[in-house]
Amino acid sequence: MTIGRLNHVGVATPSIERSVAIYRDLLGATAIGEPFDLPAQGVRVCFVDVPNTQVELIEPYDETSPIAGFLKKNPAGGQHHLCFEVADIHAAVADMKAKGATVLGEPRIGAHGTPIVFLHPRDTGGVLIELLETPGDHH
Numbered sequence: 001m002t003i004g005r006l007n008h009v010g011v012a013t014p015s016i017e018r019s020v021a022i023y024r025d026l027l028g029a030t031a032i033g034e035p036f037d038l039p040a041q042g043v044r045v046c047f048v049d050v051p052n053t054q055v056e057l058i059e060p061y062d063e064t065s066p067i068a069g070f071l072k073k074n075p076a077g078g079q080h081h082l083c084f085e086v087a088d089i090h091a092a093v094a095d096m097k098a099k100g101a102t103v104l105g106e107p108r109i110g111a112h113g114t115p116i117v118f119l120h121p122r123d124t125g126g127v128l129i130e131l132l133e134t135p136g137d138h139h
């Protein structure tokens with residue numbers, strides 16, 4: 001497996017609305033999508049498009065969200081994960097497992113509508129890594 005393009009940087013926030021105001025008003029972002037719920041993944045999501053990648057703003061969907069613990073430790077929010085594209089998510093999972101990394105759960109459909117999986121931060125130098133099967137084309 002080889003990681004490819006940095007698809008997005010995940011940023012956890014207690015309030016997508018407040019974070020959108022920061023990226024729009026302070027940082028001058030001009031391509032901010034509409035927030036949307038992803039209950040199956042326990043988050044509300046909003047994409048800030050920048051050249052070559054995206055900031056993926058994520059807010060807990062409810063108290064069972066996988067990012068609830070992170071926000072308890074980091075109440076103001078913060079950098080949460082990096083997402084790299086891979087050609088084949090199943091081959092990537094097999095390769096990661098063969099190399100002894102902990103793959104969290106099974107590949108499932110993420111916010112881009114393609115299969116994703118996460119590697120445990122303990123195997124990746126303390127950085128939560130998401131692998132995403134490359135969408136058909138880059139827009």
Ligand SMILES: CC[C@H](C(=O)O)C(=O)SCCNC(=O)CCNC(=O)[C@H](O)C(C)(C)COP(=O)(O)OP(=O)(O)OC[C@H]1O[C@@H](n2cnc3c(N)ncnc32)[C@H](O)[C@@H]1OP(=O)(O)O
Pocket residue numbers: 010038041043056058066067069070079080081083104109110111112116118120121122126127128130
């Ligand atoms: C899928 C939709 C969307 C997309 O792109 O399509 C998303 O990206 S949604 C993103 C939210 N979903 C996930 O993050 C799913 C995968 N994450 C998990 O399963 C958990 O967050 C996990 C296992 C990484 C951590 O779970 P939790 O925080 O409940 O457990 P611990 O507090 O015990 O953490 C264990 C250990 O990991 C460290 N940790 C936790 N979160 C992070 C992080 N974001 N980056 C780096 N390190 C992290 C935590 O500090 C603990 O370390 P330790 O030294 O053991 O204290």
Ligand SMILES: [Co+2]
Pocket residue numbers: 008010056081083130
């Ligand atoms: Co993500």
